[in-house]
Amino acid sequence: MDETPLTRKKTSRWLLAGSLILAAVLLYLALRKVNWNELVATLAAGDLGLLALAVVILSSSCLVRGLRWRVLLSAEKTLAVLTVFWATMTGYLGNAYLPARAGEVIRSVLIGQKGGISKSFSLATALTERIMDAVVLVTLSALALTTLRTLPPDLVRALRGMAVIGVLGMAVIFIAPRMSNVVQTIIDGLPVAAGLRERLGKFAMNFLTGAGALRHWGRLAQFLLYSAAIWTLDTLTGLVTARAFGLDLNPAQVFILLAALGIASAVPSTPGAVGVYQLVAVAVLVPFGLSNSQAVAYIFGYQGVMYVVITFWGLIGLWKLRGAIRFS
Numbered sequence: 001m002d003e004t005p006l007t008r009k010k011t012s013r014w015l016l017a018g019s020l021i022l023a024a025v026l027l028y029l030a031l032r033k034v035n036w037n038e039l040v041a042t043l044a045a046g047d048l049g050l051l052a053l054a055v056v057i058l059s060s061s062c063l064v065r066g067l068r069w070r071v072l073l074s075a076e077k078t079l080a081v082l083t084v085f086w087a088t089m090t091g092y093l094g095n096a097y098l099p100a101r102a103g104e105v106i107r108s109v110l111i112g113q114k115g116g117i118s119k120s121f122s123l124a125t126a127l128t129e130r131i132m133d134a135v136v137l138v139t140l141s142a143l144a145l146t147t148l149r150t151l152p153p154d155l156v157r158a159l160r161g162m163a164v165i166g167v168l169g170m171a172v173i174f175i176a177p178r179m180s181n182v183v184q185t186i187i188d189g190l191p192v193a194a195g196l197r198e199r200l201g202k203f204a205m206n207f208l209t210g211a212g213a214l215r216h217w218g219r220l221a222q223f224l225l226y227s228a229a230i231w232t233l234d235t236l237t238g239l240v241t242a243r244a245f246g247l248d249l250n251p252a253q254v255f256i257l258l259a260a261l262g263i264a265s266a267v268p269s270t271p272g273a274v275g276v277y278q279l280v281a282v283a284v285l286v287p288f289g290l291s292n293s294q295a296v297a298y299i300f301g302y303q304g305v306m307y308v309v310i311t312f313w314g315l316i317g318l319w320k321l322r323g324a325i326r327f328s
Contacts, residue, residue: 019099019270026275030282035293042245042297050244054237054305061233062089062313068226072125075213079115086317087111091126093314096272096307104130114324120203124210131172132214134263136227141259144252177212180205234258241302247294249285257284277303 066085073079091107104126112119187201214220238254249257257280264280265273281299282292290298 023270023275026270026279030275030278031296033282033292034296035291038291038293039297042247042294043300045246046301047244050240051301051305054240054244055308057233057240058237058305058309059313061230061237062092062309064226064229064233068223068230069125069129071219071222071226072128072210072213073111073115073117073122075125075209075216075219076117076121077115079111079117082320083114084111085313086320087114089310089313089317090321092310093318096310096314099271110321110324114321118206118210120206121210124207125213128211128213132223133227136224136231137259137262140231141256144255144259172211174212174215177208177215180208183208231255231258237305238302241305242298245294245298245301247290247298249288249290249298253285253288257281260284272303272307274303 063085066088067081069088070079070081070084073084087107087110090110091103094103094106095101096103105123108123108126109119111117112122115122183204184201187197187204190197190200192200214223235251235255235258238258239249239251242249242254260280260283261273261277264276270276277299278296281295285295285298286292
């Protein structure tokens with residue numbers, strides 16, 4: 001009777017071990033050409049006042065992210081702003097410390113339990129948010145690249161590939177909800193027990209409702225406006241962090257880096273994208289004139305700001321939503 005929990009426990013351990021090994025490999029690849037004296041000197045010269053300002057700006061961005069998710073969730077039910085914010089930050093806390101982007105499931109479950117909505121619906125909105133983010137990032141990155149003389153070839157190729165994936169994902173978001181009758185027909189024809197078919201059908205309809213949240217033009221307009229605010233604040237955070245370490249980066253370069261980080265971390269990998277961020281930073285920033293050591297120092301500083309914000313607000317969110325956490 002204990003085989004299923006035991007199997008899950010072993011799977012989780014292997015997943016964590018695999019993600020830590022992957023993080024170590026990626027860190028090695030990113031750090032192998034680093035001049036450690038220069039890295040330490042760059043970090044030591046960091047302006048704590050500017051880094052504190054970056055923390056405030058990024059906190060504002062996180063609040064806007066909660067407001068944006070609330071727009072999607074309103075397709076089923078209007079929830080309190082703070083409830084969505086706390087669930088958002090608890091999910092980000094999970095992403096920061098757990099592998100495979102487990103925080104997306106955590107925030108979806110918490111908002112479902114606390115807000116009294118379908119968990120499959122909330123998960124669909126979270127995935128919709130991720131797909132739309134990728135589309136926005138790829139589109140704006142393509143525009144930002146046109147303002148720069150130095151274009152990293154690998155980044156250009158990666159953005160083109162993600163553009164195709166993003167467009168396909170967006171097509172699924174807008175087309176899939178129109179296929180509800182087809183999906184229901186397929187489920188009704190499955191050779192399984194009637195009870196299971198009913199549960200699958202309910203899950204599928206809730207998921208398609210969440211995926212179709214942006215079919216409403218008003219919600220789509222709000223989502224895009226909030227997205228613009230989020231990436232403006234995030235770019236400002238990146239610029240302030242660069243200034244804190246005395247690094248000369250312009251807004252287009254910072255945005256391209258953030259877009260590459262967002263795209264790279266969208267795929268489940270290591271806790272907090274450790275290793276992923278360092279490798280991407282080196283690949284993007286060195287062609288822009290930074291040394292390997294400066295690129296790594298910068299991304300350590302930026303991730304430090306992220307961890308301060310996510311850990312602080314995430315722990316408060318975990319406490320605020322403690323009544324919605326169920327282990328049964």
